[in-house]
Structures are given as C-alpha cells and as structure tokens.
Amino acid sequence: MTGALRHTFSSMGTVVTLEVVGHDDSPDARDAAVVRAAAWFTEIQRSCSRFDPDSELSRLTARAGEAVPVSDVLFEAIAFAVAVAAASDGAFDPTVGHRMERLGFDRDFRTGVPMRHDAPPDPGATWRDVLVDASNRTVTLHRPLVLDLGAVAKGLAIDLAARELAPFGDFVVDAGGDLYCGGHNAAGAPWSVGIRHPRDPDRMLRTLAVSDCAVCTSGDYERRSPRDPAVHHLLDPRTGDAVSTLASVTVLAPLAMPADALATAAFVLGAEAGPSFLESQGVEGLLVTTDLEQVMTPGFPRD
Amino acid sequence: MTPAKTNLVALGSAAVLTVYGAGYVRTRAAADRFAGDDGTRHPAEAAVVHLADSSAALTPEIRVDSALPETSHPSLVAPVARPQGSKPTSKDTTPTIPLPASKGSDTSPAAVPITVLSDSSAAPHVVVTTAPAPTASTTLQGTQTASATDSASGGQAQRPLYRDGTYSGWGTSRHGDIQATVQIQDGRIISATITQCLTRYSCSRIAALPPQVVSRQSADVDYVSGATQSANAFYYAVVEALAKAK
Numbered sequence: 001m002t003g004a005l006r007h008t009f010s011s012m013g014t015v016v017t018l019e020v021v022g023h024d025d026s027p028d029a030r031d032a033a034v035v036r037a038a039a040w041f042t043e044i045q046r047s048c049s050r051f052d053p054d055s056e057l058s059r060l061t062a063r064a065g066e067a068v069p070v071s072d073v074l075f076e077a078i079a080f081a082v083a084v085a086a087a088s089d090g091a092f093d094p095t096v097g098h099r100m101e102r103l104g105f106d107r108d109f110r111t112g113v114p115m116r117h118d119a120p121p122d123p124g125a126t127w128r129d130v131l132v133d134a135s136n137r138t139v140t141l142h143r144p145l146v147l148d149l150g151a152v153a154k155g156l157a158i159d160l161a162a163r164e165l166a167p168f169g170d171f172v173v174d175a176g177g178d179l180y181c182g183g184h185n186a187a188g189a190p191w192s193v194g195i196r197h198p199r200d201p202d203r204m205l206r207t208l209a210v211s212d213c214a215v216c217t218s219g220d221y222e223r224r225s226p227r228d229p230a231v232h233h234l235l236d237p238r239t240g241d242a243v244s245t246l247a248s249v250t251v252l253a254p255l256a257m258p259a260d261a262l263a264t265a266a267f268v269l270g271a272e273a274g275p276s277f278l279e280s281q282g283v284e285g286l287l288v289t290t291d292l293e294q295v296m297t298p299g300f301p302r303d
Numbered sequence: 304m305t306p307a308k309t310n311l312v313a314l315g316s317a318a319v320l321t322v323y324g325a326g327y328v329r330t331r332a333a334a335d336r337f338a339g340d341d342g343t344r345h346p347a348e349a350a351v352v353h354l355a356d357s358s359a360a361l362t363p364e365i366r367v368d369s370a371l372p373e374t375s376h377p378s379l380v381a382p383v384a385r386p387q388g389s390k391p392t393s394k395d396t397t398p399t400i401p402l403p404a405s406k407g408s409d410t411s412p413a414a415v416p417i418t419v420l421s422d423s424s425a426a427p428h429v430v431v432t433t434a435p436a437p438t439a440s441t442t443l444q445g446t447q448t449a450s451a452t453d454s455a456s457g458g459q460a461q462r463p464l465y466r467d468g469t470y471s472g473w474g475t476s477r478h479g480d481i482q483a484t485v486q487i488q489d490g491r492i493i494s495a496t497i498t499q500c501l502t503r504y505s506c507s508r509i510a511a512l513p514p515q516v517v518s519r520q521s522a523d524v525d526y527v528s529g530a531t532q533s534a535n536a537f538y539y540a541v542v543e544a545l546a547k548a549k
Contacts, residue, residue: 008535015476072325076318080311087309159319258315281311 004186007034011041012049012154014176018161021170021186030168037161037173044160047073048153050146057147060139067131067138073156075137078130081152084261085127088277092265093127093237094152095145121146126237154178155216155260162256173256178216180256198247198288205288208301210252216259218267219248220290236268245270247290252300253283271295464490465548471498472543474536478502481533483540485516487548492517495541502533509533516541 005027006019018034049055056074070078081094122129125145132139141147158173162180165171170183172191181191190211194204198219208215220243236243249267253259262283266274271289275297278285284300296302465487474481479502486494495516500506508530515524522541527534 010475010539072322076322080315080318083309083314084311087311155315156319156322159315160323163319163323253312255312255315255319257319258311262311283312 005030005034007038009038009041011038012045012157012175014154016041016176017172017174018165019172019174020165020168021183022168023170033164033168037164040160040164041157041175044073044077044153044157047071048077048149048156050148050150057149061141061145061147064141064144067133067136067140069136069138072137075132075139077149077152077156078139078147079132079134080156080257081147081149081261082127082130082132084152084258084265087281088265088269090127090238091236091268091273091277092151092261094147094149095125095127095130096148096235096237120144151218151260151264152257155214155255155257158214158256158260178214178256178260180214181210182212184211195250195286196248199292205294206286208252212254214253214256214259215250216253216256216263217248217250218260218263220246238268243268243270245289246274246287247292248288249274250286251278251283252285259283465492465545466490468548470544470547472540472545472547474539474541474543476502476532476536478504478532479536481506481536481540483513483516483537483544485541485544485548492520492545497537497540502536504530504533506533506537509537512537521545 004019004021006017008015008017010016016038018037020030020034022030045052045055047056050057052058056071060068060070060074078094081092084092085094122143122145125143129142129145130139130147131142154175155178158175158178158180161173162171162182165173166182168182170185172182173180177196179193181193185191190209193208193210193215195206195208195215195217196219197203197205235241246267249263251259251263251266253262258281262278262281263285266278266285266287269277271287271293274287275285275295279297284297286297286300287295289295467487467489469484469486471482471484474483480499481497481502482499484496484498485492495513497506497509497513509527512524512527512534516522522538522545524534524538524541
C-alpha cells in the first residue's frame with residue numbers, strides 16, 4: 001500500500017508542514033517518525049523562545065554575569081549563533097534582540113503579552129558579550145542582554161525533524177517557508193520550490209527544483225514593527241537600523257540552520273558583500289534588492 | 304571584510320548531530336506516549352491519522368512563502384494529518400540516509416544537487432485529499448438526535464461533556480483568519496458556525512464543514528480540495544472554541 005502523509009501544526013510562530021512520500025508498507029513507522037519530527041519543534045521552542053518567560057533562554061537571560069549550565073539544545077543554538085556572528089563580523093548578531101524590542105518587536109505576536117526584563121538590557125551589548133564554554137557546557141552573558149535565536153532555532157528544528165524523516169528518503173519539512181526537501185516528490189521528480197516575489201505575494205520570483213537541500217529565505221516583508229509599519233524585523237546589528245537595501249535573500253545549503261542564519265547575515269551585508277560571504281561559506285544564494293535586481297552566487301541555479 | 308575562517312555548514316552539522324543524539328531519547332518517549340492514544344484528537348498533541356490513498360498523483364509545490372499573517376490570537380498546536388495518494392516510485396530505499404552535510408569526511412560542504420526547470424512558471428498548486436472516515440455516522444445537519452448509531456460509534460457520545468454555553472475560537476492560515484463559534488447544550492455541540500471569515504477566499508468553499516462539527520461532535524472535519532488552508536483554519540478555530548468549553 002502506498003500513501004503520502006502530511007502533518008501540519010503550529011509552532012515557533014509559524015505553520016509547520018511535514019510531508020513524507022510513502023513507498024513501503026510501514027505507515028506506522030512513518031507516523032511515528034512524523035510525530036517525533038513534530039516533537040522536535042516543541043522541544044526547540046521550549047528551550048529557545050525569546051517570548052516565553054518560562055523558556056530556558058528567558059531564564060538564562062535573567063542571570064547575566066553567571067556561568068549557567070544549559071541544555072544541549074540551547075548550548076548548540078547559542079554556540080552556532082555566536083559562530084555565525086564571528087564569521088560575519090557582527091553582521092549577524094543574536095544580541096540584536098534588545099534593539100528589536102525597542103522597535104516594537106517586544107511581545108509574543110501570538111498572545112500579545114509583552115516581555116519584561118528584570119535588568120534592562122545594556123544597549124552596548126554585542127555578540128562578544130556571550131561566552132560559550134564548550135567543556136563545561138555553560139553560557140555566560142557578560143552584560144544584561146537579549147538573545148534572539150529566531151533564525152538559528154527554526155533552522156535547527158527543521159534539521160532535527162529532517163533527521164527523523166531521513167530514513168524515508170522522500171520528504172519535506174516546511175516551517176513557514178524555510179524548508180528542507182529530502183529526495184523526490186511523489187512523481188519521482190525533485191521537489192518544486194517557489195521563491196516568493198518580495199513585493200507581490202501572488203507571484204513567484206523563481207521556481208527551483210531541489211533535492212536533499214535546505215531553502216531558507218529572509219525577507220523584509222515577513223514581519224513589521226507594531227509601532228512603525230515602515231520598520232521590518234531585520235536589523236543591522238551594527239547600527240540598529242532596519243536594513244533597507246535588500247528585499248529578500250534566499251540561501252540554498254545542505255542544512256537549514258546554517259541556511260537560515262546565513263540568509264540573515266547576507267541580508268545585512270547587502271548586495272555588495274553578501275554574495276562573497278555566502279560563497280566563502282560554500283552555500284548558494286539569491287539576493288533581491290529593493291529595486292528588484294537579482295544578485296546570485298556563481299553556483300546558484302540559473303534559468 | 305575578513306574572510307570567514309569557520310565553515311558554518313560543517314559546524315551546523317556537528318551541532319545538529321549533538322542535539323539529536325542527546326535529545327532523542329526524551330523526544331522519543333514523548334512521541335511514544337502520543338502514539339499510544341485512544342484515537343481521540345487532542346489539540347496539544349501530535350496525533351497522526353493515516354488515511355486511504357486517493358487516485359491521482361500530483362506534484363505538490365512547496366512555496367517558500369513567508370508572508371504568514373501575524374495575529375494576536377493564541378496559536379494552536381493542533382496538528383492534523385492528511386495524506387495524499389501517490390504512485391510508487393522506483394527508488395532504492397536505504398535503511399538510513401545521513402544528512403547531506405555528513406557525506407564524505409572532508410570539512411567542505413557537500414555539493415548541492417540542484418536542477419532547474421526550464422519553465423519558470425509555477426506548477427499548479429493542487430492538493431488532492433480524501434475525506435477521513437467519520438468516526439460518528441453522519442446525521443442531518445444541526446439535528447441533535449441521540450440515535451443508537453451515535454452512541455455506538457466510537458464512543459463519541461460518551462466523550463467528556465462540554466460545558467453549556469457559546470464559545471468562539473480563531474484559526475489562522477496563510478490566507479487569513481477564521482472565527483468559529485460553537486453552542487453547547489446539555490453537554491453536546493448543537494451548532495457550529497463561521498462567525499468571522501477574514502480569509503481572502505470565500506468561506507462558502509468550506510460551507511460543508513460546520514455541520515460536520517455537529518454530526519461528528521468534534522472538530523474533526525474534512526479537508527476540502529482547493530481550500531486546504533481555510534479548512535485548516537476552521538479546524539483550529541473549532542478546536543480553540545471547544546477547548547474553552549471543557
């Protein structure tokens with residue numbers, strides 16, 4: 001018996017779809033894998049949510065100055081975020097959170113409950129104030145600061161879910177448009193992935209055929225500040241201002257966590273420095289300027 | 304800008320493996336708990352339903368669409384599984400398939416195999432589904448007869464009763480939000496309506512669903528081909544409304 005399984009749920013502020021193409025007679029094994037894959041999203045959110053005051057991340061943020069032992073999930077997410085910050089010279093910076101809060105991204109956009117901090121974040125804090133101790137598995141925040149693990153956490157959840165589904169070969173993990181495509185679709189062809197036009201929600205800029213690949217997009221159209229609709233959520237951590245030269249960046253990579261973080265870094269780096277940064281990391285990218293000019297890394301699929 | 308010295312894809316791969324290895328046991332235990340449920344849908348759990356194939360095999364298009372509406376309504380972890388029929392493909396099934404980044408032992412990321420369609424126009428986005436077998440026999444729209452069939456069907460009439468009253472809930476989708484309102488009387492759902500339809504597509508497409516809430520005494524409504532998002536949003540809205548009635 002053949003059948004495909006699609007499972008949709010809400011997590012990490014978005015709609016997640018897991019789809020597995022069935023080829024064999026083990027629907028139970030497939031169902032169990034899908035349930036485990038979905039459970040990873042819950043696990044990651046519980047550790048890494050900036051908006052949940054009971055999340056492990058929120059509890060870490062309340063203990064500035066201490067070496068806090070953290071779970072593997074939180075440790076690896078923070079360590080990776082710091083590594084991307086170092087590699088991008090701060091263009092990507094997980095401590096951008098407090099600047100985001102001042103621009104109005106300060107509440108859980110599902111419940112409207114605002115965040116509160118016991119110690120006000122230090123406006124001069126950067127990623128260099130986050131110390132990651134690999135041997136003790138601790139994180140020390142040298143100053144009061146706000147960590148935003150949004151890009152990293154979602155990518156991590158996608159990669160973990162993909163790992164659960166990998167034995168089935170043909171599957172998709174789609175978390176609100178950031179996705180990993182394994183194998184081929186039900187017709188035996190590579191998965192067809194459309195890149196949304198940054199200014200026209202009804203149009204696709206391009207359509208790619210991908211297999212065993214993560215596709216992650218950062219766009220200025222995704223979220224806007226509730227205080228000022230002209231301000232979107234992608235800030236240049238070095239200035240605190242919303243990036244205004246690019247409309248979207250799409251990265252293709254073997255894994256979603258780096259694809260997600262690198263798309264954000266490249267967005268800040270802009271059309272000039274973005275492509276070479278992506279190239280140096282061995283991933284492919286498409287950068288769309290606000291004038292709708294498309295810049296690609298040399299290996300990005302062209303028509 | 305100084306060239307990046309760290310290979311972030313390789314680093315990411317190691318991180319994913321570490322987390323997977325450490326957390327697998329706990330996640331698996333949680334999943335096994337969910338998998339052993341009695342078939343009743345629980346909004347907060349990942350219940351998965353496997354349904355019969357449909358006849359057509361269509362290429363699903365996955366859109367990289369990040370423009371999801373941000374609402375202030377509480378989001379629901381209300382998973383719904385709907386399979387699609389597919390033709391079997393001749394593909395070697397290997398027992399385990401490693402993550403692409405772990406292929407090979409060098410630190411450079413694996414080459415990304417990508418082919419490009421010559422025609423960049425979007426393939427039609429069509430979802431073909433079959434309706435789930437109702438767990439209660441379908442009764443007439445809006446009627447509340449305690450028939451023998453109802454009480455014999457899968458224990459639906461014996462499920463925990465709801466508190467009487469009128470309750471509303473919101474469901475969200477990438478096409479907009481839907482508010483559903485249910486009325487509970489004598490512990491049973493006597494009506495379900497779409498009280499606000501904020502989706503860009505008309506809710507007439509899912510007009511068949513509200514009566515199913517009453518006939519099935521639950522949120523387990525069908526999918527609607529071509530209106531998957533709206534059907535989902537309605538489902539989530541009913542789940543939220545019923546949660547308030549518990």
